[in-house]
Amino acid sequence: MPENEMMETGTDGIVGKLQVRLVEEGTRRPVAGADIQITYEGSPDSPVKSTVTDESGMTGIMDLPAPDPSYSENYSEQQPYSEYTVRVLAPGYEDVEVAGTEVLPNVTAIQEIRMRKARQQEEFWRIVIGPHTLFGNYPPKIAEPEIKPVTETGEIVLNRVVIPEYVIVHDGVPTDSTAKNYWVRYRDYIKNVASSEIYATWTDAAIRANVLAIMSFTLNRVYTEWYRNKGYDFTITSSTAFDQKWIYGRNIFQDISDVVDEMFGNYLSRPNVKQPILTQYCDGRQVSCPNWMTQWGSQALGQQGYSTIEILRYYYGESIYINTAVEIAGVPSSWPGYDLGEGSGGTKVRQMQEQLNVIAQAYPALPMVDADGIFGPETKAAVEKFQSIFGLPVTGIVDYRTWYKISEIYVGVSRIAELA
Template identity: 35%
Template sequence: MGKGFIKVQLFSAKNVMPVSGGNIFIIESAAIEFEDGKILTTDECGISKVVTVNTPDRSVGENPASKDVPYSSYDIYIRAKGYRDVAIEGIHIFPDIISIQNVEMIPTKKERVFMEEAEFTFIPPHKLLELTQRNRIEGIKIGSGGCVPLVIPEYVTVHLGAPNSYAENVTLDFLDYIKNVASSEIYPTWPVEAIRANVYAEISFVLNRIQTEWYKNKGYAFDVTNCSAYDQEFVRGRNIYDNISRIVDEVFNECIESKEGKGPILASSCNGISESGSGLSKWGTVVMANNGCDALEILKKYFGDDIRLEKISDVYGLDEQYSGDELKVGSNGKMVEGIQKKLNKISENFTAINKIDIITGEFNNDTYKAVKTFQEIFNIASTGVVNRVTWYKISLIYNNTKKLLDFIEDDEEHNIGVSPEYLLRYGDSGAAVREFQRYLRVVSQYYSVIPQLDVNGEFDLNTKAAVLAFQKKFNNIDVDGIVGKQTWDKIYEVYCDLK
């Protein structure tokens, strides 16, 4: 018998609003007695204390021949005043590992009976336990060629099914996508170099998909699917693991590149037991790591001696890029000043982050404490030093915070809410289109399945995609991409409920 650990974090509006005072009930999925569960409450940063639970022995997850499941399954039920209830069932908890369950909370003004109209998520068995084949992976294997600069995308849009299936798309930031994939495809109890090799392959795979626009060139409105027959396993709403999270933070801006072409390779993989094929063998990485091989040696075995790990300097969507120099006590200048201003804005929601009273551009003790607390909240190594991943995360949370505030302030001036007496569809333009775009833009900040759109008064393809996604999510209305009275009223109802 082993022991694992669970930490729950409740956020809203793309992680910019912590949900404090949330009540969390955790119970083993197979438990019979209700009294066996544990009750937690979130603090002012939306974070629960870490709770210890029973798991299988660690050795189970280190043996590919084992028929036993190497993790315990737990269910989490959440209630917080002013938010919809949430149920997440089947969470995988491994021995000796802290499992981090980030939960996207949806605001509501409606009073409900417990678990009435709850946001429900079921986590399927781990991918390594399944027997499905990765037999439909196609793409450009050596990157896109040419001289297109490599850039880390701000977001990844994932189709929750096979490419041509009728399924939702979900948009999340690049780091969260990689952490989800790695937690879904490998065991966190594996050796560090095996985990690192798999993370490099997963980063390279999705960057290849995005840079070559593999799906968008086929007319799809997403970057990648979560169907492992075609792409990589992704489980919406699943937990991630603290050690995998830290490794992703360390290497998220590196990809596997071949000398044959400029760009990330399509680093395909198989589990190496029930699956076979070209690319990286996941269980094979464990054997090599246990034999003393590092991540690059492992990758060269599967992808050839001519590969290299290429560092990517820029992240798309940031107003200022990381210079490459760590910011710490004693640093000074415009970059420090920018971080101080962003942390002060973020601290308006996350009150545990101390306010930096005087913005001087000097990395003083107040700045050190603010950075350290930010890192603790967002599960980054708590050093008080601004490295690449801390810079990226501060910038992302700041951008989302400012964007949400700007949207709400803008909407206060244009809030009418009355639907027009005619249909709005692709190709239309005008004030009515602009108005429902404003409502839908705010809704997209809380529902990751609804893509963000520009408020331009033009019913363009992005607007149609957002309308279709909204109609799919709220499936009591026709899914046709047309905004009639029923769709308009529902958009406005959801918008008002969120505010």
């Protein structure tokens, strides 16, 4: 189906970008050949674009009308993002509609949809994305001590910080027994929260400062087993009064995704404190929070040239520092600690080649390579193709981000079923 070019630009020619990615629920295998229709939320009967997913389950990157950048770069009462509805028809899968996909100016939004196998159904399966926390009205955070008492007893001895493979998100306040629990990959959770709570148009330093605060907060909940010690069966909630805003099915932004992939092993520490710091924050406009980071304030500091650590220390004090976890759960093999490129060899190269070959069985655009432990031209070409498919800089070099992205996709496609 050819793309429909009915609307190319917004006011004054301002556009944002959107890519839709379809994966099968459970296996994360790509869903190719699906019909995609994009409509503007304010005019649902007027199609903006129509396209189909390629063999990797992805659409091209589409230009869509978006608001003035100043609405999201600086505080404004104007809605800073456009909202679109994404409708999907794929043979063998349930029809699905995602309402409220957010498109910001000059950045790429990624709407991933996990497709369900077809069952008897007459209407669209509909996902509604709620408003962004900086634009909507949500309860303010209930203040807590930033360091929790921890008793190192029970089944798990809490003697080190481990980056979990999954967190269990309770989609409501802790006491709401009717709210659903979702198993969410840690990195996907961080990307979702950051895309729900800050704008991808912000300065790089502000984005990084906020991502670090979100990760440290999350890892504090993991490390202290905060909710499990209270008798609950989840890691964290989606309530802004208790934790951070996570929205089921929402789109993320490429700029935020890139930062998370680069920094997901980090968290914030204080000297002589083993646990990650519970880095609380607020928006700084609708809600004030002395002694916490404010999100709009972090952006203002970023615009003034403050670095990431300078922003964090401005709010949390000079003793705060960026730490790195020694263990990442759920990965077949850890990053070797140095980049792999042409001329590299050994066990780590062979492991990477074997993982790429498993991924290639699900993603036919990715070429197979000889798993010989030698990083030659064919392996470089396969790495470049992998990077192009999954939105990484196409360098042909397996750096930290590429290594763990290969590992993430490998784990997803090689499992018979995934916790969902």
